[in-house]
Amino acid sequence: MLRKEAAARRQPWSDTARGYALNVPALLAILLLVAYPIGYSFWVSLHRDNLAQPALRRFIWFDNYLGLFSDQAFLRSLWVSALFVVLVVTVTVLLGLSMALVLNETFMGRGVLRSLVLLPWAMPGVVNGLMWRTVFDAKTGALNGLLLQLGLIDSYQAWLTSTTGAFVFTAMAQVWNTLPFVVIVLLAGLSTIPGELYAAATVDRAGVFQRFREVTLPWLMHPLLIVLILETMNAFRAFDTIYVLTGGGPGDTTTTVALLTVQRVLTFTDVGLGSAYAWVITLITLVISVGYVSLLYRRGSFEV
Amino acid sequence: MTPTRTQISRRTLLGAAAALPLLAACGNRGGSGGTGTVRFEGWDYEPPLVEENIGNFSKLHPEIKVQYTPITSAQYRQKVVAEFTGKNGPDALYVYDDSLGTWVQSGYLQPIDGLPGVDEVYNGIYDANAKAMTFQGKRYGLPYYTDCMGLIYNAEILEKAGISAPPKSLDELEQQSLKVKDAGLMPYPLAFAAQLQDTWQSWIWALVYSSGGQLFSDDMKPVMNGADPVAGQAFEWLHRASNQSKIVDPASLQLTPVPLDNAMKAGQYAFNFGARYALRDYNDPARSQQAGKLKLAPIPSLDGTLKGTVGTTRMYCLAADTDVKDQAMTLLNYLGGYTDGQPATARYWFLKRGLGFTFKDLAQDKEITEALAKFVDPTIYAQLAEVAKARNVVHAPWYAEFEASLQKTTQQVLTNQSTAPAAMTALADSANALAKKYS
Numbered sequence: 001m002l003r004k005e006a007a008a009r010r011q012p013w014s015d016t017a018r019g020y021a022l023n024v025p026a027l028l029a030i031l032l033l034v035a036y037p038i039g040y041s042f043w044v045s046l047h048r049d050n051l052a053q054p055a056l057r058r059f060i061w062f063d064n065y066l067g068l069f070s071d072q073a074f075l076r077s078l079w080v081s082a083l084f085v086v087l088v089v090t091v092t093v094l095l096g097l098s099m100a101l102v103l104n105e106t107f108m109g110r111g112v113l114r115s116l117v118l119l120p121w122a123m124p125g126v127v128n129g130l131m132w133r134t135v136f137d138a139k140t141g142a143l144n145g146l147l148l149q150l151g152l153i154d155s156y157q158a159w160l161t162s163t164t165g166a167f168v169f170t171a172m173a174q175v176w177n178t179l180p181f182v183v184i185v186l187l188a189g190l191s192t193i194p195g196e197l198y199a200a201a202t203v204d205r206a207g208v209f210q211r212f213r214e215v216t217l218p219w220l221m222h223p224l225l226i227v228l229i230l231e232t233m234n235a236f237r238a239f240d241t242i243y244v245l246t247g248g249g250p251g252d253t254t255t256t257v258a259l260l261t262v263q264r265v266l267t268f269t270d271v272g273l274g275s276a277y278a279w280v281i282t283l284i285t286l287v288i289s290v291g292y293v294s295l296l297y298r299r300g301s302f303e304v
Numbered sequence: 305m306t307p308t309r310t311q312i313s314r315r316t317l318l319g320a321a322a323a324l325p326l327l328a329a330c331g332n333r334g335g336s337g338g339t340g341t342v343r344f345e346g347w348d349y350e351p352p353l354v355e356e357n358i359g360n361f362s363k364l365h366p367e368i369k370v371q372y373t374p375i376t377s378a379q380y381r382q383k384v385v386a387e388f389t390g391k392n393g394p395d396a397l398y399v400y401d402d403s404l405g406t407w408v409q410s411g412y413l414q415p416i417d418g419l420p421g422v423d424e425v426y427n428g429i430y431d432a433n434a435k436a437m438t439f440q441g442k443r444y445g446l447p448y449y450t451d452c453m454g455l456i457y458n459a460e461i462l463e464k465a466g467i468s469a470p471p472k473s474l475d476e477l478e479q480q481s482l483k484v485k486d487a488g489l490m491p492y493p494l495a496f497a498a499q500l501q502d503t504w505q506s507w508i509w510a511l512v513y514s515s516g517g518q519l520f521s522d523d524m525k526p527v528m529n530g531a532d533p534v535a536g537q538a539f540e541w542l543h544r545a546s547n548q549s550k551i552v553d554p555a556s557l558q559l560t561p562v563p564l565d566n567a568m569k570a571g572q573y574a575f576n577f578g579a580r581y582a583l584r585d586y587n588d589p590a591r592s593q594q595a596g597k598l599k600l601a602p603i604p605s606l607d608g609t610l611k612g613t614v615g616t617t618r619m620y621c622l623a624a625d626t627d628v629k630d631q632a633m634t635l636l637n638y639l640g641g642y643t644d645g646q647p648a649t650a651r652y653w654f655l656k657r658g659l660g661f662t663f664k665d666l667a668q669d670k671e672i673t674e675a676l677a678k679f680v681d682p683t684i685y686a687q688l689a690e691v692a693k694a695r696n697v698v699h700a701p702w703y704a705e706f707e708a709s710l711q712k713t714t715q716q717v718l719t720n721q722s723t724a725p726a727a728m729t730a731l732a733d734s735a736n737a738l739a740k741k742y743s
Contacts, residue, residue, distance in 0.1 A: 053701055133558075158558065161557040247500035252712055
């Protein structure tokens with residue numbers, strides 16, 4: 001009896017309560033470092049709040065958001081971002097799928113090739129931008145050297161100074177950086193497809209394209225969904241590579257909404273409007289993600 | 305278990321953890337934090353030399369302790385704003401002329417009118433610098449350094465093309481560039497640092513000011529699309545030079561100042577619009593293949609007469625809420641004023657690194673002119689200082705946003721996305737919209 005009482009004194013809380021108690025530090029850290037800043041940024045977005053004009057700080061409800069409908073710089077950057085996302089996601093998914101299909105085959109050196117494919121993913125965005133800046137350089141760039149030696153150009157070109165060139169090459173630099181992730185996810189998806197399905201399809205005289213359409217693609221819907229959601233978010237938030245390569249130019253050709261947001265908050269210290277930009281980016285990526293899920297999730301649900 | 309000298313109980317540990325934020329809060333005070341030490345901050349240009357100079361100050365004033373913190377240049381404005389916003393700003397600091405108005409209006413800085421040494425300094429410096437450090441009739445800074453823009457040309461390349469003197473007008477610049485092209489010396493003789501950046505693009509302003517034009521009236525109303533046609537004409541020339549005669553390197557849009565400097569030192573361009581200060585580096589045989597060949601001239605104007613150029617001023621200012629005003633002002637006077645009748649620090653920076661001086665007397669100083677003559681013609685150097693003007697819109701709270709618009713619009717003109725008249729209209733619209741937004 002005494003021993004039980006002593007034990008109860010030593011353990012006054014139930015296991016559940018103790019579990020919660022032990023999680024409190026982590027929860028507090030999440031609240032302080034994640035939830036609070038997110039909530040606070042929304043609160044700030046409801047204010048006119050430019051650090052350059054602290055005396056004019058005031059609560060303005062949703063004026064920052066309503067003003068975006070007539071903010072030409074914002075609307076233009078949104079359009080640039082949309083084009084950038086479409087180009088980057090399309091090329092990334094098509095290239096990634098092709099590479100995953102190749103790397104899923106058995107051939108000599110596959111392991112080495114799989115490792116090499118991962119390399120660009122290990123590169124930070126800024127380094128990626130600096131590398132491609134060197135490659136595209138108008139005076140000493142490797143791309144110019146290669147094309148000149150192949151006889152495709154007569155003289156070195158400033159690739160990043162034409163509107164189309166800047167947009168396409170910046171998108172390609174972004175694709176190069178994020179492609180490995182797509183390959184890995186799709187490769188993992190491909191490895192889960194039972195071999196019997198392909199055998200059965202072959203017996204049914206299905207050709208390569210039919211096997212791809214009827215077997216591979218349905219099994220890849222869920223990995224594709226993940227890839228599409230994350231790559232769309234990535235492309236929409238793309239900043240470092242673009243900042244280093246073009247700074248948003250020429251003019252505003254590559255000024256994406258993420259670039260504009262960073263400029264508004266850090267250069268112009270307009271934290272109120274900048275936070276509103278950030279929340280619009282969040283909202284748009286959320287809507288796109290929900291769209292992807294509703295389009296693709298059910299198509300991937302099937303019985304084996 | 306009772307705590308010993310080496311063991312701490314959990315209760316003690318928790319107590320200490322709770323006390324830490326309180327202690328931190330106690331330490332979170334602006335300026336000296338009550339220690340009597342002058343907290344001095346600046347962007348990270350040559351910190352060892354700054355420390356050496358502060359060491360010299362400490363020998364003169366051993367009673368004043370200075371804590372110097374260099375901050376990465378690229379984040380200087382943001383870091384200082386964050387510090388002042390958090391009530392933890394320095395006592396004395398470097399300030400850019402285009403941050404002054406905003407920082408005064410934000411309550412970060414205090415005027416120094418009437419403080420010891422200030423009048424003497426303002427009487428001895430160029431008007432453009434005095435104007436740049438004055439806001440709404442009050443003086444806020446003592447000068448750190450100044451510089452202004454000129455045409456930098458490679459005399460050897462011009463000579464090879466049969467040109468004996470640098471251009472005076474923009475048309476001459478175009479013709480001389482075409483001669484250099486035709487001689488097969490280089491495909492694009494002229495370049496600018498035209499990549500979009502967070503700092504100002506001085507060459508755009510210089511192009512307008514050199515022809516006597518303005519982008520804004522003195523009451524900060526845009527005049528580039530109406531009252532003052534000069535900016536439009538200068539942009540017309542820029543459009544032609546870039547898209548028709550093609551003398552401007554298209555790679556300019558990818559150039560920031562340092563790569564442009566390197567290209568000039570490698571002899572890749574015949575002309576650029578650069579700061580006088582660059583000549584010291586350009587003509588240093590240890591650092592430049594073209595040393596001795598790169599010369600300075602006024603920026604060509606529309607009609608060939610010298611009407612001005614644009615200058616910039618970097619200054620030392622006093623924080624509004626400093627607890628050690630007298631000590632900080634003594635430091636400011638040493639750094640930006642006179643010591644024993646001499647602008648000692650201005651002289652120190654010029655002799656050590658060639659930083660431009662704001663004190664008119666130094667232009668006649670024998671030691672200075674001898675040092676200047678090693679890399680630039682002292683007469684042209686002084687002539688540009690005399691005609692340099694400060695941007696008359698830098699004190700507007702929306703200046704940074706306008707500068708971003710200006711750079712984008714200039715890129716559009718350079719890449720033929722926009723014509724000069726359309727660019728002027730866009731800039732005026734942008735300025736009007738910004739003024740309304742910030743009002």
